[in-house]
Amino acid sequence: MTMRWCALGRNADGRITAFTLDASGNSGDPISMERSELADFVRGIEEEHAPRWVWSDTTRWVPQLLANGVRITRCHDLRLSHAILLRSELVPNRGELAAAAAWDVGPEEPDPEPKATALFELESTRATAVPGDIEETLAEFARQRAALAASPRQLSLLIAAESAGAVMAAEMRAAGLPWDTVEHDRILREALGPRPPAGARTAIMAGLADEIGMALGQPGVSVDSPPKLLRALRDAGLEVQSTSQWELADIAHPVIAPLLHYKKLARLLTANGWNWIDEWVRDGRYHPVYVPGGVVTGRWASSGGGALQLPRMLRPVLRADPGWTLVSADVAQLEPRVLAAMSGDRAMAAAGAGTDLYAGLVSSGVVATRQEAKIAVLGAMYGSTTGDSGRLVPRLRRSFPAAMRLVDQAAAAGERGGVVSTWLGRSSPAPSDEWLEQQALASQPGATPRDEREARRVARDFGRFTRNFVVQGTAAEWALSWLANLRLRLDELPAAWAGQDPRAAPIAQASGPAFERRPHLAFFLHDEVIVHTPIELADQVAAAVTAAAASAGTLLFGDGPVDFPLDVRISERAEKG
C-alpha cells in the first residue's frame, strides 16, 4: 500500500493509535503504541514513506517530537483547517463541519516549555481543546476531505500552507532565535545607564523626569501617567489633546525634548529591558511563541515576549552561533505586488518590475516622489479618504483601474455587511449582530440623523476592514507558501555537504537535537524570514530563499507578470568558530 496519510490520535487508555491511508482513503490496520514509542515510530514512518501526518492540533504533537530529535515534512492540522473550511465561502458543503462544533476552537494558551522526555503529554489542560482521540480525528479528517473535494483547488493549497505554517511555527519556537545577551545589555546600558533595581527608573530616566518637571514648573510630575501628564502639559500652556509623541513632536517648548527622550527610554526599559532578557532568553536563544492563524486575515499572531514587535534598534542583538551565520530576507512591497497579481493589473505589475515598486510609480509619472507613492499605495489598500493620502488615491484609480477596482469592490462588499475572500479562499468574518442591528435601525423611519451618521461610519469602518482583508490575507498566503517552500529546500541542503564528515558539521547545540547540524528557520515576521545556517551553506541558503519566492509566486499566480523581489542579506557579524 502506498501510504499517503498517517493519522495519529490518542486512546482513552492513554495509548496512541496510528491509522495509515492510501490515496483512495483506504486504511491499513491500526497500529497501537505507548507514548514512549511514538517518536521512534514517527521517525521510521517519516523516513520510509514521508506521509502527510494528520492530527488534531500541531501544537500538541510536534513540540514533543522535536524534543526527541524527530522532524516531519508535511502535516494536515485539523484544528486550523477546520477554522478555514468552516468559514470559507468557497466551500459549498459546510453543514457537516458546522455540526462538528468541538473543532471550532481557538489556539491553545502557550504551554510550558516541552521537556525532552520520552513520555508525551498530549492531554490538554484546556477544557475547550479540540478532540484528540483517534476516532474523532479520523471522522474530522473525512469531513474535511469531503469539503476539499467539493471545493476549488486553491483551498487545498491553503490548507497545506496553513498546516506547514503550524509545523514551522513549532519548529521556530523550539529552535529559537540566536540572541546575544551581552550585546543586548550593552545597548541597554548605552541608552539607559546601569540596570536599576526592580521596578525603578534608571538614573538617566530620573534625570530626564526632573528636567520635565522643571520645564513644566511642576517638580515631581508623573511622567508615566498619561492623564496626569496631559493636565500638567495643559497647565503649562501647551494646547495638546493627548500626550502622543506625534502630537508633541512639532511643538517648540523646553519640555518636549526631554519628554520624548524619556518616552523612548521608558518604552525600551519596559518592553525589551533587562527583565525581558531574564524572562525570554535562555541559553542564547529567544523562544517566541508564534500563533499561526492568530489574525483573522491569516497572518500569524504571537504570544509572549512581543516577537512581532522587536524594535529595530535591537536587530544587532541577533547573532549566529560560532561557525554559523544568519541569512535574512524580506520582500519589497509585498502587499501592493500581491494586489497587482490578484487583480491582473498589468500597469501596476509593470511599475513593480524593478526592485522598488514605489520608484516604479515615480518613473511612470503617477506621482512625483517615492514618499508620495508609498502614501498613495498604502492609502489605497487601507481605504484612506483624507489628508495627503486620500488626495493621492484618485491618481492611482486612473493609473491602475484594475487594482483599484478590486479593493473598491472588497470595500463595497464590507459596507453592505458582506463577506470577502482571499486568493486561496480564506473568508472574512461576517459583521457582528450589533453591526447589523445598527444598520437596520438607521434605515427605519424613526432613525435620527445621528443614527444614520453613526451607521454610515461603522459601515465604512467595516468596508476598510474587508478592503484590506483581501490584500493582507493574500499576502499572508504568499508568505506562508514562500516559507513552506523554503523549508523544503533547506531540508535538501545538507546533501550539499556530502563528502565532509557529518560529525565535523557545526553544531548549534542550543537549538535542540532536531536542528543542531542543519540550516533552519529562525524567525518569521509577515514578509521577512531569517535562517540560521552553517557558514558553509550560507550562499546556498540565500539562493534557496530567492528560489522559494519565485516558487511561491508561481504557485499562487502562475506565470503572471508580477515578480516578488527580495532583499537578501548574509550577516557579517558571524565569526568562524
Add this chain to the structure above:
DNA sequence: AAGTGTGGCGCG
C-alpha cells in the same frame, strides 16, 4: 487583590 479598559507605542 484581581479583572477590564484605555492610551501609548513597537512591528508589518
Add this chain to the structure above:
DNA sequence: AAAGCGCGCCACACTT
C-alpha cells in the same frame, strides 16, 4: 503629516 489596515504588550486608572 498622524489619517487609513492588522496585531501584542506595558503602565495606569478604574471597576468589582
